[in-house]
Amino acid sequence: MHQLPILLFLPLLGALGVAFLPARWWTFVRPLALTASGGALLLAWSLLREFDGASASLQLVAHSVWRATISGHFALGVDGFSLPMVLLGSLLCFVAMLASAGIKERVRSYHVLMLLLEAGMLGVFLAQDWTLFYIFWELTLIPLFFLIERWGGANRHHAALNFVLYTMGGSVFLLISLLLAFDAAPSGTFAMEEMAVALKTLPVKSQVLIFLGFLIGFGVKMPIFPLHGWLPLAHVEAPSPVSILLSGVLLKMGSYGLIRAAALLPGAVAALQGLLAALAFISLLYGGLLAWRQTDLKRMIAYSSISHMGVVLAGIASLTAAGLTGAVMQMVAHGLAAGSLFLLIGLLYHRTHTREVSDYSSLTEVAPRFAFFTILAFAAGVGMPGTAGFIAELHALVGGFQRWHGWAVLLSLGMLVGAAYSLRTIARLFTGPTRPEMRSIPDLRGVELAAAAALGAAIAALGVVPAPALGLIAASVERLTLTLSGHL
Numbered sequence: 001m002h003q004l005p006i007l008l009f010l011p012l013l014g015a016l017g018v019a020f021l022p023a024r025w026w027t028f029v030r031p032l033a034l035t036a037s038g039g040a041l042l043l044a045w046s047l048l049r050e051f052d053g054a055s056a057s058l059q060l061v062a063h064s065v066w067r068a069t070i071s072g073h074f075a076l077g078v079d080g081f082s083l084p085m086v087l088l089g090s091l092l093c094f095v096a097m098l099a100s101a102g103i104k105e106r107v108r109s110y111h112v113l114m115l116l117l118e119a120g121m122l123g124v125f126l127a128q129d130w131t132l133f134y135i136f137w138e139l140t141l142i143p144l145f146f147l148i149e150r151w152g153g154a155n156r157h158h159a160a161l162n163f164v165l166y167t168m169g170g171s172v173f174l175l176i177s178l179l180l181a182f183d184a185a186p187s188g189t190f191a192m193e194e195m196a197v198a199l200k201t202l203p204v205k206s207q208v209l210i211f212l213g214f215l216i217g218f219g220v221k222m223p224i225f226p227l228h229g230w231l232p233l234a235h236v237e238a239p240s241p242v243s244i245l246l247s248g249v250l251l252k253m254g255s256y257g258l259i260r261a262a263a264l265l266p267g268a269v270a271a272l273q274g275l276l277a278a279l280a281f282i283s284l285l286y287g288g289l290l291a292w293r294q295t296d297l298k299r300m301i302a303y304s305s306i307s308h309m310g311v312v313l314a315g316i317a318s319l320t321a322a323g324l325t326g327a328v329m330q331m332v333a334h335g336l337a338a339g340s341l342f343l344l345i346g347l348l349y350h351r352t353h354t355r356e357v358s359d360y361s362s363l364t365e366v367a368p369r370f371a372f373f374t375i376l377a378f379a380a381g382v383g384m385p386g387t388a389g390f391i392a393e394l395h396a397l398v399g400g401f402q403r404w405h406g407w408a409v410l411l412s413l414g415m416l417v418g419a420a421y422s423l424r425t426i427a428r429l430f431t432g433p434t435r436p437e438m439r440s441i442p443d444l445r446g447v448e449l450a451a452a453a454a455l456g457a458a459i460a461a462l463g464v465v466p467a468p469a470l471g472l473i474a475a476s477v478e479r480l481t482l483t484l485s486g487h488l
Contacts, residue, residue, distance in 0.1 A: 240346020
């Protein structure tokens with residue numbers, strides 16, 4: 001049997017196993033969930049042994065017809081765009097599962113929903129048929145709604161409803177565009193590669209009309225300005241393990257989908273390049289300035305995510321190899337950095353019951369391991385050399401200057417705003433006199449330390465030795481760049 005279907009079904013089987021576990025064996029709920037998520041992690045990373053980074057073709061394909069009347073195929077595969085997202089998603093899902101030890105109420109249903117969410121997110125990145133893609137895209141909505149609504153903070157009901165309304169609204173536009181694309185494609189199939197070949201011959205006006213629906217649907221998930229309204233509230237109210245997945249993986253579903261849409265409708269992307277660039281720069285600056293104003297740590301990281309997704313959109317809008325490379329690397333770097341920050345801030349909140357920056361000071365003396373990994377994550381977020389963020393933002397800047405020349409200074413300005421609020425936060429958290437009420441904060445230990453160390457090691461490894469990751473995506477980036485450049 002192919003590895004990809006096994007990878008997809010492992011979390012689903014784990015969810016079924018947890019759901020039907022006899023009540024007298026309730027102590028096995030968490031170990032079983034960790035085993036399913038850990039198995040998916042190991043299998044996902046084992047794909048690197050068989051993946052050929054020099055090829056832009058779809059690899060490790062599993063294909064079967066599951067609905068011939070609508071040309072639906074159960075088609076899975078990976079390329080240089082999807083495999084990094086699968087690796088990132090499997091890692092962050094396992095880390096989020098490790099960070100869920102503090103969940104004490106309705107433990108069984110929580111872990112079932114987390115495993116269903118993992119299956120949905122992996123399915124989005126593995127699907128090579130738009131029907132299958134849309135099913136997994138919608139599947140993520142259900143567990144996320146209940147995870148926020150049942151285990152969230154005081155304003156969780158409003159946050160969950162807000163998230164659902166935004167996401168469902170975006171999904172309507174996505175579905176309409178998929179149906180229009182299917183109707184316009186003479187191939188009569190939802191298969192991604194076949195539909196891409198068929199739609200390249202469409203008139204630009206038709207491509208633009210279809211692409212705008214994709215832009216709204218995927219833009220809500222990224223999110224980009226002005227479709228970001230659900231994000232800050234959802235992040236603040238969601239339990240910290242869910243915030244890890246919201247920021248680390250869910251946002252990447254939107255940017256990944258936009259890359260797939262760009263390959264599907266290259267003429268539309270070239271025609272709308274100015275609009276995409278404007279949205280990118282606005283998101284970058286707007287998110288950074290709002291993050292600067294926040295005193296709540298989770299809210300600050302949420303707004304910073306809008307800014308970082310602006311970098312991703314700018315890389316895509318540049319239509320250059322460097323820009324697209326920066327976009328994909330930024331998706332990975334932000335996933336690691338934001339995931340690490342939400343993990344650490346969640347653990348810190350569990351100890352202190354506050355997220356206000358002003359309530360902390362000089363944690364380097366009290367909790368040096370907390371301080372080290374938090375500073376590393378912030379450094380990656382601002383693109384410090386030696387971290388994954390530097391590799392990503394450098395490529396995005398190069399791509400921006402190649403395409404827009406002087407206007408790319410807006411990218412630099414947005415990054416400087418990010419550096420300003422990150423350095424200010426580090427100073428407030430880790431310098432100054434130690435507050436008496438903070439002297440007894442336990443440092444990272446055991447599983448917590450292992451989870452933070454795994455993300456920290458990935459951030460440092462990608463920053464110091466980026467060549468393997470760049471080689472993983474290079475062929476796919478080159479093929480997409482050639483496709484897009486033919487329509488400029």
